[in-house]
Amino acid sequence: MRLVRELRDNSVEFLTSFGSAVIFFLRLLAYTPRALLRPRLVLRQVYVVGAESLVLIMMAGLFVGMVLGLQFYTTMAKFGAEQSLGAVVVLALVRELGPVVTALLFAGRAGTALASEIGLMKATEQLSGMEMMAVDPVRYVIVPRFLGAFIAMPLLTAIFNAIAILGSWWVAVQLMGLDNGQFWSPMPDNVDVFDDVLGGVLKSVFFGAAAGLLAVFEGFRAYPTAEGVSRATTRTVVMTAMAVLVLDYMLTAILI
Amino acid sequence: MGQNKSVDFATGLFIFLGLAAMFFLLTQTTNIEAYGDEGYTVTARFSNIGNLKERAPVSLSGVTIGRVKKIEVDPERLDAVVTFTIDSRYSAIPADSSVSILTAGLLGEKYLGIEPGGDIENLKDGDEVLFTQSAVVLENLISKYLFDTASGGEE
Numbered sequence: 001m002r003l004v005r006e007l008r009d010n011s012v013e014f015l016t017s018f019g020s021a022v023i024f025f026l027r028l029l030a031y032t033p034r035a036l037l038r039p040r041l042v043l044r045q046v047y048v049v050g051a052e053s054l055v056l057i058m059m060a061g062l063f064v065g066m067v068l069g070l071q072f073y074t075t076m077a078k079f080g081a082e083q084s085l086g087a088v089v090v091l092a093l094v095r096e097l098g099p100v101v102t103a104l105l106f107a108g109r110a111g112t113a114l115a116s117e118i119g120l121m122k123a124t125e126q127l128s129g130m131e132m133m134a135v136d137p138v139r140y141v142i143v144p145r146f147l148g149a150f151i152a153m154p155l156l157t158a159i160f161n162a163i164a165i166l167g168s169w170w171v172a173v174q175l176m177g178l179d180n181g182q183f184w185s186p187m188p189d190n191v192d193v194f195d196d197v198l199g200g201v202l203k204s205v206f207f208g209a210a211a212g213l214l215a216v217f218e219g220f221r222a223y224p225t226a227e228g229v230s231r232a233t234t235r236t237v238v239m240t241a242m243a244v245l246v247l248d249y250m251l252t253a254i255l256i
Numbered sequence: 257m258g259q260n261k262s263v264d265f266a267t268g269l270f271i272f273l274g275l276a277a278m279f280f281l282l283t284q285t286t287n288i289e290a291y292g293d294e295g296y297t298v299t300a301r302f303s304n305i306g307n308l309k310e311r312a313p314v315s316l317s318g319v320t321i322g323r324v325k326k327i328e329v330d331p332e333r334l335d336a337v338v339t340f341t342i343d344s345r346y347s348a349i350p351a352d353s354s355v356s357i358l359t360a361g362l363l364g365e366k367y368l369g370i371e372p373g374g375d376i377e378n379l380k381d382g383d384e385v386l387f388t389q390s391a392v393v394l395e396n397l398i399s400k401y402l403f404d405t406a407s408g409g410e411e
Binding site: 043044046047050051054090094152154155156158159161162163165184187188189191192193196197201 | 264266267269270275278280282284285287311365
Protein backbone atom coordinates (compact mmCIF):
# COMPACT_ATOMS: atom_id res chain seq x y z
CA MET A 1 0.00 0.00 0.00
CA ARG A 2 2.77 2.40 0.97
CA LEU A 3 4.61 1.54 -2.22
CA VAL A 4 1.57 2.37 -4.32
CA ARG A 5 1.08 5.66 -2.54
CA GLU A 6 4.74 6.58 -2.98
CA LEU A 7 4.62 5.67 -6.64
CA ARG A 8 1.53 7.81 -7.08
CA ASP A 9 3.05 10.75 -5.21
CA ASN A 10 6.28 10.50 -7.17
CA SER A 11 4.59 10.38 -10.53
CA VAL A 12 2.34 13.29 -9.62
CA GLU A 13 5.40 15.22 -8.51
CA PHE A 14 7.28 14.34 -11.69
CA LEU A 15 4.41 15.41 -13.94
CA THR A 16 3.98 18.61 -11.93
CA SER A 17 7.67 19.46 -12.35
CA PHE A 18 7.49 18.60 -16.02
CA GLY A 19 4.46 20.82 -16.49
CA SER A 20 5.98 23.75 -14.65
CA ALA A 21 9.23 23.33 -16.62
CA VAL A 22 7.26 23.54 -19.88
CA ILE A 23 5.35 26.61 -18.70
CA PHE A 24 8.62 28.16 -17.56
CA PHE A 25 10.12 27.42 -20.97
CA LEU A 26 7.23 29.15 -22.76
CA ARG A 27 7.65 32.12 -20.44
CA LEU A 28 11.36 32.29 -21.32
CA LEU A 29 10.52 32.15 -25.03
CA ALA A 30 8.07 35.02 -24.63
CA TYR A 31 10.78 37.13 -23.00
CA THR A 32 13.49 36.19 -25.52
CA PRO A 33 12.88 38.92 -28.16
CA ARG A 34 13.13 41.65 -25.51
CA ALA A 35 16.23 40.07 -23.97
CA LEU A 36 17.92 40.15 -27.37
CA LEU A 37 17.52 43.93 -27.35
CA ARG A 38 20.06 43.93 -24.52
CA PRO A 39 22.76 41.77 -26.14
CA ARG A 40 25.39 42.71 -23.57
CA LEU A 41 23.55 40.80 -20.83
CA VAL A 42 23.32 37.74 -23.08
CA LEU A 43 26.92 37.97 -24.29
CA ARG A 44 28.09 38.23 -20.71
CA GLN A 45 26.40 34.86 -20.06
CA VAL A 46 27.83 33.36 -23.25
CA TYR A 47 31.17 34.26 -21.69
CA VAL A 48 30.32 32.78 -18.29
CA VAL A 49 28.89 29.47 -19.51
CA GLY A 50 30.78 29.16 -22.81
CA ALA A 51 34.21 30.75 -22.65
CA GLU A 52 34.78 29.58 -19.09
CA SER A 53 33.92 25.98 -20.05
CA LEU A 54 36.29 26.11 -23.00
CA VAL A 55 39.36 24.58 -21.34
CA LEU A 56 37.34 21.65 -19.94
CA ILE A 57 35.64 21.01 -23.28
CA MET A 58 38.93 21.17 -25.17
CA MET A 59 40.73 18.83 -22.78
CA ALA A 60 37.81 16.38 -22.83
CA GLY A 61 37.59 16.58 -26.62
CA LEU A 62 41.31 15.96 -27.02
CA PHE A 63 41.29 12.86 -24.85
CA VAL A 64 38.00 11.46 -26.15
CA GLY A 65 39.41 11.82 -29.66
CA MET A 66 42.70 10.22 -28.70
CA VAL A 67 40.94 7.26 -27.05
CA LEU A 68 38.69 6.82 -30.07
CA GLY A 69 41.70 6.87 -32.35
CA LEU A 70 43.53 4.31 -30.25
CA GLN A 71 40.57 1.97 -29.69
CA PHE A 72 39.31 2.01 -33.25
CA TYR A 73 42.79 1.76 -34.71
CA THR A 74 43.72 -1.37 -32.75
CA THR A 75 40.33 -3.00 -33.37
CA MET A 76 40.07 -2.12 -37.04
CA ALA A 77 43.67 -3.10 -37.73
CA LYS A 78 42.67 -6.68 -36.81
CA PHE A 79 40.26 -6.67 -39.75
CA GLY A 80 42.57 -4.75 -42.03
CA ALA A 81 40.08 -1.92 -42.05
CA GLU A 82 42.24 0.81 -40.53
CA GLN A 83 41.90 2.92 -43.69
CA SER A 84 38.27 3.60 -42.67
CA LEU A 85 39.38 4.96 -39.29
CA GLY A 86 39.02 8.64 -40.18
CA ALA A 87 35.45 8.26 -41.39
CA VAL A 88 34.43 6.12 -38.41
CA VAL A 89 35.90 8.57 -35.90
CA VAL A 90 34.26 11.58 -37.55
CA LEU A 91 30.87 9.86 -37.80
CA ALA A 92 30.96 8.69 -34.17
CA LEU A 93 31.91 12.18 -33.02
CA VAL A 94 29.67 14.46 -35.03
CA ARG A 95 26.59 12.25 -34.86
CA GLU A 96 26.70 11.04 -31.27
CA LEU A 97 29.63 11.59 -28.95
CA GLY A 98 30.25 15.27 -29.58
CA PRO A 99 26.75 16.57 -28.77
CA VAL A 100 26.12 14.13 -25.89
CA VAL A 101 29.48 14.34 -24.10
CA THR A 102 29.55 18.12 -24.48
CA ALA A 103 26.04 18.41 -23.03
CA LEU A 104 26.90 16.16 -20.07
CA LEU A 105 30.10 18.09 -19.35
CA PHE A 106 28.20 21.33 -19.78
CA ALA A 107 25.64 20.23 -17.19
CA GLY A 108 28.45 19.52 -14.74
CA ARG A 109 30.48 22.65 -15.42
CA ALA A 110 28.02 25.40 -16.40
CA GLY A 111 24.58 24.04 -15.47
CA THR A 112 25.51 23.62 -11.81
CA ALA A 113 27.06 27.10 -11.74
CA LEU A 114 23.90 28.63 -13.20
CA ALA A 115 21.56 26.75 -10.87
CA SER A 116 23.52 27.51 -7.70
CA GLU A 117 24.03 31.15 -8.69
CA ILE A 118 20.31 31.70 -9.25
CA GLY A 119 19.45 29.64 -6.17
CA LEU A 120 21.80 31.75 -4.04
CA MET A 121 20.40 34.95 -5.49
CA LYS A 122 17.03 33.67 -4.38
CA ALA A 123 18.29 32.58 -0.95
CA THR A 124 19.91 35.97 -0.36
CA GLU A 125 16.70 37.66 -1.50
CA GLN A 126 18.35 39.43 -4.42
CA LEU A 127 15.57 38.28 -6.70
CA SER A 128 12.82 39.58 -4.43
CA GLY A 129 14.85 42.78 -4.08
CA MET A 130 14.74 43.21 -7.83
CA GLU A 131 11.01 42.64 -7.79
CA MET A 132 10.69 45.36 -5.13
CA MET A 133 12.40 47.76 -7.52
CA ALA A 134 9.97 46.73 -10.26
CA VAL A 135 12.77 44.93 -12.12
CA ASP A 136 11.58 41.59 -13.45
CA PRO A 137 14.17 38.98 -12.39
CA VAL A 138 13.05 36.59 -15.11
CA ARG A 139 13.83 39.18 -17.72
CA TYR A 140 17.16 40.40 -16.36
CA VAL A 141 18.58 37.32 -14.64
CA ILE A 142 16.95 34.17 -16.00
CA VAL A 143 16.45 34.77 -19.72
CA PRO A 144 20.02 36.01 -20.45
CA ARG A 145 21.41 32.91 -18.70
CA PHE A 146 19.15 30.59 -20.66
CA LEU A 147 20.05 32.28 -23.95
CA GLY A 148 23.75 32.20 -23.07
CA ALA A 149 23.60 28.43 -22.62
CA PHE A 150 21.52 28.04 -25.77
CA ILE A 151 24.08 29.96 -27.86
CA ALA A 152 27.16 28.45 -26.23
CA MET A 153 26.24 24.76 -26.60
CA PRO A 154 26.48 24.40 -30.42
CA LEU A 155 29.76 26.33 -30.40
CA LEU A 156 31.19 24.18 -27.61
CA THR A 157 30.09 21.04 -29.46
CA ALA A 158 31.80 22.17 -32.66
CA ILE A 159 35.01 22.91 -30.75
CA PHE A 160 34.81 19.54 -28.98
CA ASN A 161 34.38 17.74 -32.30
CA ALA A 162 37.19 19.59 -34.05
CA ILE A 163 39.65 19.02 -31.21
CA ALA A 164 38.62 15.36 -30.91
CA ILE A 165 39.22 14.77 -34.62
CA LEU A 166 42.66 16.35 -34.30
CA GLY A 167 43.32 14.18 -31.22
CA SER A 168 42.45 10.98 -33.03
CA TRP A 169 44.49 12.17 -36.02
CA TRP A 170 47.47 12.63 -33.73
CA VAL A 171 47.16 9.15 -32.24
CA ALA A 172 46.41 7.34 -35.49
CA VAL A 173 48.83 9.14 -37.79
CA GLN A 174 51.65 10.27 -35.49
CA LEU A 175 51.70 7.43 -32.97
CA MET A 176 50.27 4.37 -34.73
CA GLY A 177 51.69 5.15 -38.15
CA LEU A 178 48.52 5.32 -40.24
CA ASP A 179 49.07 7.20 -43.48
CA ASN A 180 47.95 10.84 -43.33
CA GLY A 181 46.04 10.57 -46.60
CA GLN A 182 44.35 7.35 -45.50
CA PHE A 183 43.09 9.16 -42.43
CA TRP A 184 41.54 12.16 -44.23
CA SER A 185 40.48 10.74 -47.60
CA PRO A 186 37.58 8.46 -46.53
CA MET A 187 35.79 11.34 -44.78
CA PRO A 188 34.26 13.21 -47.74
CA ASP A 189 32.95 9.93 -49.20
CA ASN A 190 31.20 8.88 -46.00
CA VAL A 191 30.30 12.00 -44.04
CA ASP A 192 27.29 13.91 -45.31
CA VAL A 193 26.90 17.63 -44.63
CA PHE A 194 23.20 17.49 -43.87
CA ASP A 195 22.63 14.02 -42.41
CA ASP A 196 25.71 13.88 -40.25
CA VAL A 197 27.22 17.27 -39.44
CA LEU A 198 24.11 19.45 -39.44
CA GLY A 199 22.17 16.64 -37.74
CA GLY A 200 24.75 16.80 -34.95
CA VAL A 201 24.43 20.58 -34.79
CA LEU A 202 20.66 20.22 -34.50
CA LYS A 203 21.15 17.83 -31.59
CA SER A 204 23.44 20.28 -29.83
CA VAL A 205 20.84 23.05 -30.29
CA PHE A 206 18.21 20.91 -28.57
CA PHE A 207 20.67 19.91 -25.82
CA GLY A 208 21.58 23.56 -25.31
CA ALA A 209 17.93 24.47 -24.85
CA ALA A 210 17.37 21.53 -22.48
CA ALA A 211 20.51 22.10 -20.39
CA GLY A 212 19.94 25.86 -20.18
CA LEU A 213 16.28 25.49 -19.32
CA LEU A 214 16.81 22.86 -16.62
CA ALA A 215 19.64 24.81 -14.97
CA VAL A 216 17.72 28.08 -14.68
CA PHE A 217 14.48 26.27 -13.85
CA GLU A 218 16.00 24.28 -10.98
CA GLY A 219 17.80 27.38 -9.72
CA PHE A 220 14.72 29.55 -9.90
CA ARG A 221 12.48 27.15 -8.03
CA ALA A 222 15.13 26.14 -5.48
CA TYR A 223 14.07 26.23 -1.87
CA PRO A 224 15.90 29.35 -0.59
CA THR A 225 18.16 27.64 1.93
CA ALA A 226 21.67 26.21 1.77
CA GLU A 227 20.21 22.73 1.45
CA GLY A 228 17.69 23.84 -1.17
CA VAL A 229 20.46 25.31 -3.33
CA SER A 230 22.56 22.17 -3.07
CA ARG A 231 19.54 20.03 -3.97
CA ALA A 232 18.83 22.26 -6.96
CA THR A 233 22.43 21.85 -8.13
CA THR A 234 22.24 18.07 -7.87
CA ARG A 235 18.87 17.94 -9.60
CA THR A 236 20.25 20.06 -12.43
CA VAL A 237 22.95 17.52 -13.23
CA VAL A 238 20.65 14.50 -12.85
CA MET A 239 17.75 15.96 -14.82
CA THR A 240 19.97 17.35 -17.57
CA ALA A 241 21.73 14.01 -18.00
CA MET A 242 18.38 12.20 -18.23
CA ALA A 243 16.88 14.78 -20.56
CA VAL A 244 19.92 14.78 -22.85
CA LEU A 245 20.01 10.99 -23.14
CA VAL A 246 16.27 10.67 -23.76
CA LEU A 247 16.28 13.55 -26.25
CA ASP A 248 19.31 11.99 -27.93
CA TYR A 249 17.46 8.76 -28.64
CA MET A 250 14.39 10.58 -29.92
CA LEU A 251 16.40 12.92 -32.15
CA THR A 252 18.46 10.03 -33.51
CA ALA A 253 15.28 8.12 -34.35
CA ILE A 254 13.90 11.16 -36.17
CA LEU A 255 17.11 12.04 -38.00
CA ILE A 256 17.93 8.56 -39.31
CA MET B 257 36.47 49.18 -18.26
CA GLY B 258 39.65 47.17 -18.47
CA GLN B 259 37.94 44.11 -17.07
CA ASN B 260 35.03 44.58 -19.46
CA LYS B 261 37.48 44.57 -22.37
CA SER B 262 39.04 41.27 -21.39
CA VAL B 263 35.59 39.69 -21.02
CA ASP B 264 34.72 40.96 -24.49
CA PHE B 265 37.98 39.56 -25.81
CA ALA B 266 37.33 36.11 -24.31
CA THR B 267 33.74 36.09 -25.57
CA GLY B 268 34.90 37.06 -29.04
CA LEU B 269 37.64 34.45 -28.99
CA PHE B 270 35.18 31.76 -27.87
CA ILE B 271 32.63 32.57 -30.59
CA PHE B 272 35.40 32.81 -33.19
CA LEU B 273 36.81 29.42 -32.15
CA GLY B 274 33.33 27.88 -32.29
CA LEU B 275 32.67 29.17 -35.79
CA ALA B 276 36.15 28.18 -36.96
CA ALA B 277 35.57 24.65 -35.61
CA MET B 278 32.22 24.51 -37.42
CA PHE B 279 33.92 25.65 -40.64
CA PHE B 280 36.64 23.02 -40.20
CA LEU B 281 34.05 20.27 -39.71
CA LEU B 282 31.98 21.32 -42.71
CA THR B 283 34.81 21.80 -45.19
CA GLN B 284 37.43 19.24 -44.13
CA THR B 285 35.37 16.22 -43.18
CA THR B 286 32.29 16.28 -45.41
CA ASN B 287 31.22 15.99 -48.98
CA ILE B 288 30.16 19.65 -49.11
CA GLU B 289 31.84 20.20 -52.46
CA ALA B 290 29.54 17.51 -53.90
CA TYR B 291 26.67 19.93 -53.44
CA GLY B 292 28.32 22.56 -55.63
CA ASP B 293 26.39 22.85 -58.86
CA GLU B 294 28.90 24.22 -61.35
CA GLY B 295 29.17 22.03 -64.40
CA TYR B 296 26.79 20.55 -66.91
CA THR B 297 24.10 17.94 -66.40
CA VAL B 298 23.77 14.75 -68.42
CA THR B 299 21.34 11.85 -68.10
CA ALA B 300 21.72 8.14 -68.80
CA ARG B 301 19.25 5.26 -68.70
CA PHE B 302 20.00 1.94 -67.03
CA SER B 303 17.92 -1.19 -66.69
CA ASN B 304 19.48 -1.79 -63.28
CA ILE B 305 21.54 0.59 -61.18
CA GLY B 306 22.50 -1.88 -58.43
CA ASN B 307 22.93 0.23 -55.33
CA LEU B 308 24.21 3.37 -56.98
CA LYS B 309 23.44 6.29 -54.70
CA GLU B 310 22.94 9.99 -55.14
CA ARG B 311 26.22 11.94 -54.92
CA ALA B 312 28.19 8.87 -55.99
CA PRO B 313 31.29 9.90 -57.94
CA VAL B 314 31.41 10.02 -61.74
CA SER B 315 34.85 9.09 -62.90
CA LEU B 316 36.84 9.18 -66.10
CA SER B 317 40.06 7.15 -66.16
CA GLY B 318 39.65 6.72 -62.42
CA VAL B 319 39.57 10.46 -61.69
CA THR B 320 36.40 11.92 -60.17
CA ILE B 321 35.01 14.53 -62.55
CA GLY B 322 31.43 14.82 -61.33
CA ARG B 323 28.67 13.51 -59.07
CA VAL B 324 25.38 11.69 -59.47
CA LYS B 325 22.66 14.25 -58.85
CA LYS B 326 19.38 12.41 -59.11
CA ILE B 327 18.17 8.85 -59.64
CA GLU B 328 14.57 8.15 -60.62
CA VAL B 329 12.48 5.58 -62.45
CA ASP B 330 10.85 6.51 -65.75
CA PRO B 331 7.23 5.49 -65.10
CA GLU B 332 6.57 4.66 -68.76
CA ARG B 333 9.73 3.00 -69.98
CA LEU B 334 10.32 1.40 -66.58
CA ASP B 335 14.03 1.97 -66.46
CA ALA B 336 16.22 4.03 -64.15
CA VAL B 337 17.16 7.53 -65.26
CA VAL B 338 20.38 8.72 -63.64
CA THR B 339 21.12 12.45 -63.81
CA PHE B 340 24.70 13.48 -63.12
CA THR B 341 26.75 16.64 -63.30
CA ILE B 342 30.21 16.84 -64.83
CA ASP B 343 32.62 19.63 -63.89
CA SER B 344 32.68 22.29 -66.60
CA ARG B 345 36.47 21.88 -66.86
CA TYR B 346 35.81 18.56 -68.63
CA SER B 347 33.65 19.80 -71.48
CA ALA B 348 35.35 17.84 -74.25
CA ILE B 349 33.80 14.42 -73.62
CA PRO B 350 32.66 12.85 -76.93
CA ALA B 351 28.88 12.49 -77.33
CA ASP B 352 29.12 8.77 -78.08
CA SER B 353 30.96 7.98 -74.83
CA SER B 354 29.56 5.12 -72.80
CA VAL B 355 28.67 5.12 -69.12
CA SER B 356 28.80 2.04 -66.91
CA ILE B 357 27.98 1.44 -63.28
CA LEU B 358 31.10 0.04 -61.66
CA THR B 359 32.09 -1.06 -58.19
CA ALA B 360 35.06 0.29 -56.26
CA GLY B 361 36.88 -2.83 -55.14
CA LEU B 362 35.16 -6.14 -54.66
CA LEU B 363 32.33 -4.99 -52.39
CA GLY B 364 32.82 -1.22 -52.43
CA GLU B 365 30.57 1.65 -53.36
CA LYS B 366 29.08 1.89 -56.83
CA TYR B 367 30.22 4.70 -59.11
CA LEU B 368 29.70 5.82 -62.70
CA GLY B 369 32.59 5.23 -65.08
CA ILE B 370 32.77 7.12 -68.36
CA GLU B 371 34.51 5.43 -71.30
CA PRO B 372 35.28 8.09 -73.94
CA GLY B 373 34.05 7.47 -77.50
CA GLY B 374 35.32 8.97 -80.74
CA ASP B 375 32.62 11.41 -81.81
CA ILE B 376 33.58 14.92 -82.92
CA GLU B 377 30.54 16.30 -81.08
CA ASN B 378 30.87 16.71 -77.33
CA LEU B 379 28.36 16.07 -74.55
CA LYS B 380 26.34 19.19 -73.73
CA ASP B 381 24.08 20.22 -70.88
CA GLY B 382 20.85 18.18 -70.98
CA ASP B 383 22.19 15.45 -73.29
CA GLU B 384 21.42 11.80 -72.79
CA VAL B 385 24.19 9.23 -72.96
CA LEU B 386 22.94 6.43 -75.19
CA PHE B 387 25.51 3.73 -74.53
CA THR B 388 25.15 2.48 -70.99
CA GLN B 389 26.00 -0.64 -69.09
CA SER B 390 24.01 -1.57 -66.00
CA ALA B 391 25.34 -2.68 -62.67
CA VAL B 392 26.40 -6.29 -62.37
CA VAL B 393 24.12 -7.98 -59.87
CA LEU B 394 25.87 -10.79 -58.10
CA GLU B 395 22.76 -13.02 -57.82
CA ASN B 396 22.14 -12.80 -61.56
CA LEU B 397 25.75 -13.78 -62.26
CA ILE B 398 25.52 -16.75 -59.92
CA SER B 399 22.22 -17.96 -61.34
CA LYS B 400 23.59 -17.61 -64.83
CA TYR B 401 26.53 -19.75 -63.86
CA LEU B 402 24.45 -22.31 -61.95
CA PHE B 403 21.46 -22.68 -64.22
CA ASP B 404 22.98 -21.42 -67.44
CA THR B 405 19.98 -19.17 -67.98
CA ALA B 406 21.62 -16.71 -70.31
CA SER B 407 18.36 -14.87 -70.96
CA GLY B 408 18.59 -12.88 -67.72
CA GLY B 409 17.04 -9.45 -67.41
CA GLU B 410 20.19 -7.39 -67.29
CA GLU B 411 21.82 -5.27 -69.98
